[in-house]
Amino acid sequence: MNADRKLLKARTELLLRQPFFGSLCLRMSPHEDRTCTGVWTDGKTLAYNPHFVDKLSHEELQGVLAHTVMHPACQHHKRRGNRDVRLWNMACDYSINWILLEAGFKLPDGFMDDEKYHGKSAENIFTDLTKDFDQAGNPEIGKKQDGPKRIDIEYENGKGEGNDLESGDDDERSQTGDDGESYADGMDSDEIEDSEGETEEEQSADPGGTGEVRDADNAESGSGDSGDETDKDWLQAMAQAVNHARDCGDLPGGLERLIQTLLYPKVDWRELLDRYISARARHDYAWTPPSRRHLHMGMYLPSLSTEQLPEVVLAVDTSGSIAPEELEQFAAELSSILETYDTTIRVLWCDLEITGEQLFTRADLPLELQPQGGGGTDFRPVFNWIEQNNIAPACLVYLSDMECGQFPENEPDYPVLWARTGGSGYAPPFGDMIDVC
Structure with missing residues (x-):
């Protein structure tokens, strides 16, 4: 041969x-x-x-x-x-x-x-x-x-x-x-x-x-x-x-x-989540007052007046794979995001379909997540729901154990961060992933 x-x-x-x-x-x-x-x-x-x-x-x-x-x-x-x-x-x-x-x-x-x-x-x-x-x-x-x-x-x-x-x-x-x-x-x-x-x-x-x-x-x-x-x-x-x-x-x-x-190199997931969200904030600058960091050099530059963050969507896998303590950790991190940014966080509960929705603003602090649903897992309904409702999120954060291979065929035009629990499961075909542990 x-x-x-x-x-x-x-x-x-x-x-x-x-x-x-x-x-x-x-x-x-x-x-x-x-x-x-x-x-x-x-x-x-x-x-x-x-x-x-x-x-x-x-x-x-x-x-x-x-x-x-x-x-x-x-x-x-x-x-x-x-x-x-x-x-x-x-x-x-x-x-x-x-x-x-x-x-x-x-x-x-x-x-x-x-x-x-x-x-x-x-x-x-x-x-x-x-x-x-x-x-x-x-x-x-x-x-x-x-x-x-x-x-x-x-x-x-x-x-x-x-x-x-x-x-x-x-x-x-x-x-x-x-x-x-x-x-x-x-x-x-x-x-x-x-x-x-x-x-x-x-x-x-x-x-x-x-x-x-x-x-x-x-x-x-x-x-x-x-x-x-x-x-x-x-x-x-x-x-x-x-x-x-x-x-x-x-x-x-x-x-x-x-x-x-x-x-998925090991980095503290809280730091990564904060870095991921902060990167999607829109920064507004104003000339009054000027930036104090540059005045001593004789430079008159605008200072950061506000940080705006478009709506963040959090999808939670309710198939029974997310432990209560993990939800509590995540709620605490989302609360800190609302403390930093005057934005809206929309939580979608999903198993094989969307089973519930919660909407949070800074007035709702501290956050209390209330799981709804159970059973199997399918990631596609969340992406379909966002598209059907014409939502344009700053990003989608999906909390799951990733023990499901049902992903959307096409990558969305908004950033996706998969927050994985358990340390195993399927690798997503798009987006970034952090381990919550």
């Missing part, structure tokens, strides 16, 4: 076997690249050397595809900065390979895994690896050093355990397939020349041999800076892949925790 057909079959099987990884893999366009040693991605391209693909078993190829797709899913193609390319790839491999093993994937011999790096970010691992290299007396790190162009990892019992970084000698070992044959065996001179690549960087940038991550294609030449801080398209695709995978079965624990960290 030629390499492109083998790759197509592996991608199809991956979609059926592991829908999270398979759906993300379909985002990348396959491209043959005989100058690389294995496979690489920059978030858009899935480049592969056909000789490398031919030597892998179908199980190993699926593992390589899952490994490669995890790089852009974790934003590795956007986060390198000026770090050494080779050592960055090592750190990224350590941060994801244990998750792939936990998910049941088989990786080619030479993959990198160390229990002390489980659950750590690529940046933290990179820092640790840099210390290790310095302690070994290497004046430079990664691909820039004068030592071997490859780092091989030795495992006890062939299970990827007890791996130690070796400084390497002239007799460095070659990668082998399942039958113990070197990848170079059986290749003619042209194939060997193709697989070796043209530059030192191409030969050594993937020391684990499981898939290289390269900077996104908008990186500044030679700087290693990949531009935007995050690739929002990949984050959105990952949220959709999570929902698809949950519909097909549970996600591995390590992958679930990683996704939560990537999509």
Whole structure:
């Protein structure tokens, strides 16, 4: 079977076997690249050397595809900065390979895994690896050093355990397939020349041999800076892949925790809610009195006279998933919003339909939320109600445990903040999310 057909079959099987990884893999366009040693991605391209693909078993190829797709899913193609390319790839491999093993994937011999790096970010691992290299007396790190162009990892019992970084000698070992044959065996001179690549960087940038991550294609030449801080398209695709995978079965624990960290970093929800609401306030300025902050500099500037906030809509999931103490916490935060802004807060109670409505102004402080309804959950009625009643809210805040996949097909033209309780559930296809805990 030629390499492109083998790759197509592996991608199809991956979609059926592991829908999270398979759906993300379909985002990348396959491209043959005989100058690389294995496979690489920059978030858009899935480049592969056909000789490398031919030597892998179908199980190993699926593992390589899952490994490669995890790089852009974790934003590795956007986060390198000026770090050494080779050592960055090592750190990224350590941060994801244990998750792939936990998910049941088989990786080619030479993959990198160390229990002390489980659950750590690529940046933290990179820092640790840099210390290790310095302690070994290497004046430079990664691909820039004068030592071997490859780092091989030795495992006890062939299970990827007890791996130690070796400084390497002239007799460095070659990668082998399942039958113990070197990848170079059986290749003619042209194939060997193709697989070796043209530059030192191409030969050594993937020391684990499981898939290289390269900077996104908008990186500044030679700087290693990949531009935007995050690739929002990949984050959105990952949220959709999570929902698809949950519909097909549970996600591995390590992958679930990683996704939560990537999509919803832990920040105090009260601070985020206040910041989210404040960003949507309209500020009115007046020349009388002038801004006292600038008078000492001889500058006469207008001061902030009023802060106006259009109506805020709060939707509450009444399926029984919201505990009374959580409602009390949220009512207290909404009360502080009314104390700050002279606005209106409309509360919509919803299960499978709108079951109640409350309207609050500053005169109603402190707020007392009175739940109405119960039963199942469907997020769509709230969005339909807002549209049918021609409401133009400053934002919609939806309080729910997110244990429902019934979202609107189209994103509304107003901001949406999902306030999640319980720490699990479906990832929303649009809007922002905070954890209320």
